[in-house]
Amino acid sequence: MLLFALTVLVSSILLFMVQPIIAKQIVPWFGGSAGVWTTCLTFFQLVLLAGYAYSDLVQRFSAKHQSMLHAALLIASLSALPIVAGVHWKPTGDEEPLWRILGLLTVTIGLPYFMLSTTGPLIQSWFAREQVSPAVAQRAYRLFALSNFGSLLGLLAYPFAIETWVATQHQAIAWSLLYGVFVVLGLTVAFRSARQAQQPTIEKESPSQARDIAIESAPSQAAPPSPPGATELLQWFGLAALATMLLLSVSSHITQNIASIPFLWVLPLSLYLLTFVIAFEGRGGRGWYLRNTMMLPAMVLAAFMAWGLTTDQGILDIDVAIPLYLLGLFLICLFCHGELAHSKPAARYLTRFYFMIALGGAVGGLLVSTVAPRIFSYYWELPLALMLVGVAGAWIGLRNGKGPLRIVFIGGSLVSLAVCSFYTRLHFEERTYDSIYGARNFYGTLRITERTAAGAEAPIRRLVHGVILHGLQDTSTAHRQExxxxxxxxxxxxxxxxxxxxxxxxxxxxxxxxxxxxxxxxxxxxxxxxxxxxxxxxxxxxxxxxxxxxxxxxxxxxxxxxxxxxxxxxxxxxxxxxxxxxxxxxxxxxxxxxxxxxxxxxxxxxxxxxxxxxxxxxxxxxxxxxxxxxxxxxxxxxxxxxxxxxxxxxxxxxxxxxxxxxxxxxxxxxxxxxxxxxxxxxxxxxxxxxxxxxxxxxxxx
Missing domain, CATH: 3.40.50.150 (Vaccinia Virus protein VP39)
Incomplete structure (x- = not known):
């Protein structure tokens, strides 16, 4: 299993490190807007989805053909190195940069990132295929926890170590060299998998594990596991989409509406990845998420997060707001990812499982980064996502709760939904009572407010973006030109x-x-x-x-x-x-x-x-x-x-x-x-x- 684990770990580290390396190259070209980072994230989610779809589709091929195709793509991806953006992609200055950024990313990093994206699910499926015992095959899911741990390492290493010491161009070259190492590992695994598929083997185990495997491998008339149905597929999709929506909307809220502290964006993403590790690792691969003790706290935190949007006009003190929203994000993502782990299928269907997770993540990311700025004039995606947490909780309680716990799960989730709905309405009223104009686009959300002080001749008009004041004017005749x-x-x-x-x-x-x-x-x-x-x-x-x-x-x-x-x-x-x-x-x-x-x-x-x-x-x-x-x-x-x-x-x-x-x-x-x-x-x-x-x-x- 060491070769599989090493390949997954290297690919996941590269997967997350490439995002800031490329983004830093192009930020000077597109104005340094937060929208640039969001567009990059959306691109990487879509390519990740394509990689997961590929991993699922190639399961229809023979082991030999899978290996040949994958090896050819790995070798072809080397042609994109080094990952340095071409200057001809610089904008002319008067167009919306979304499509230009997506085109640049596709040409510069598309194929290498696609190959990295395929590694997790494909390597896991190859590992599972080598095992005779279904129990051992299920260990493939632990590689998913390892993959997210590697992503977490890459995420934390970049801003706190690499970025502070290494120039961007040197980062791109070093990444390209490490990608070459990954290609060698990937080719080795591909050829090994093709060989092993001819004569399946069991990894060397301890005596007790060997006895278990022997029993599990004995002839049995039990039918093979049935493929996941539409209900399971939709549940995987919905939970993944909800977690991604919460990640992006909470990140936007705490960095734009609470405090634009440097490196604060790292914390939400780190917690998001950590919940995957917790959900898919520990307790013999069953994960540390316990529905009976962790689901209701997630519902409670969702309600408190909705309350926080209305307190002091949605601007809590930083020492209260940041812990509240980070803890809430952690518990809700742990709920979503824990339920995903509890409902994972037999190893033979794991690529379909990961594809639905990637599809949900991509759709959730697109809703926040691309759709919401075009249909909302304010950041409504966070309160709406918090309401969906209650819906998800009620669904899980309905499907999985037993006895009195079922009533508790459903009731608690519906109460959370009601509280979130109530505070969402208050939030809307607070955001509009003194607003005379609101607008939102690729570059952020702008709002104009007017307030008249006691005894003042005319109101003071302000242009604000979250908690940031962009300018104000005293509209009185005597002071309007000051x-x-x-x-x-x-x-x-x-x-x-x-x-x-x-x-x-x-x-x-x-x-x-x-x-x-x-x-x-x-x-x-x-x-x-x-x-x-x-x-x-x-x-x-x-x-x-x-x-x-x-x-x-x-x-x-x-x-x-x-x-x-x-x-x-x-x-x-x-x-x-x-x-x-x-x-x-x-x-x-x-x-x-x-x-x-x-x-x-x-x-x-x-x-x-x-x-x-x-x-x-x-x-x-x-x-x-x-x-x-x-x-x-x-x-x-x-x-x-x-x-x-x-x-x-x-x-x-x-x-x-x-x-x-x-x-x-x-x-x-x-x-x-x-x-x-x-x-x-x-x-x-x-x-x-x-x-x-x-x-x-x-x-x-």
């Missing part, structure tokens, strides 16, 4: 634009990467030119239609749709006096906008005495030293300006940190800059960030 939040008059960017305006007898040219609500246009004067770079077309529509900063500005304001860095690479030099880098949608950051290569692009568009203003306000990452490092390498000075607004009675200003990169000594010597300037503390051992290498661990606060 810059707010991180862009106030005493902020680093406010000071910079005003000082540069005073240095020019004519209008100044300002570039802004990241539009928000167009707040910076409030600084525009007649004769100034403002060029706004924005990747999300909905943001441009909202800034023009729902806020008045753009239309009120005397400056000439133009827009460029697409990833700013790619657009700037194509444009002729703009000769900006000020270039503002503010494309941060939350406390997570588009790293590709803060690299050595990115700075080179910016400098080509900057006047000799111009200034680049980096917005580095962040609760979790110390980004100022990163900017300082790449600036000094290019021969520029970097100065940090901190602003803590005082006397902000209307609550429209925010604490902000801006790093100015410039050679303009007159600007740096101005009193306004000197009064706000703060020393940038260097980070020992900090390497310059490049497109090929960056280390978030070094800049954690």
């Amino acid at each position: 810059p707010t939040t991180y862009y106030g008059p005493n902020s680093g960017v406010g000071i910079t634009i005003k000082e540069m305006g005073q240095q020019s007898s004519q209008g100044i040219r300002v570039g802004v990467i990241g539009l928000g609500v167009g707040t910076l246009a409030a600084y525009g004067r007649k004769g100034d030119l403002y060029r706004m770079y924005e990747i999300n077309p909905q943001v441009i529509d909202i800034a023009k239609r729902e806020f008045t900063y753009i239309q009120d500005s005397p400056a000439d304001v133009s827009f460029a749709l697409g990833d700013a860095r790619l657009v700037l690479e194509r444009e002729p030099a703009n000769r900006f006096d000020v270039l503002v880098i503010d494309a941060f949608s939350s406390d997570s950051i588009p790293i590709h906008l803060m690299t050595r290569e990115a700075l080179g692009v910016y400098l080509r568009h900057l006047k000799a005495e111009g200034v680049i203003a980096f917005h580095v306000t962040n609760r979790y990452l110390n980004l100022a030293p990163v900017v300082r490092r790449i600036a000094e390498e290019a021969g520029y000075q970097a100065v940090l300006l901190e602003d803590e607004p005082a006397d902000d009675t209307r609550g429209v200003l925010a604490l902000s940190d801006w790093v100015l990169v410039t050679k303009n000594q007159r600007l740096l010597a101005s009193r306004a800059v000197r009064d706000k300037a703060v020393e940038i503390e260097p980070i020992v051992g900090l390497r310059s960030w490049t497109d090929d290498f960056n280390n978030l661990f070094q800049v954690l606060k």
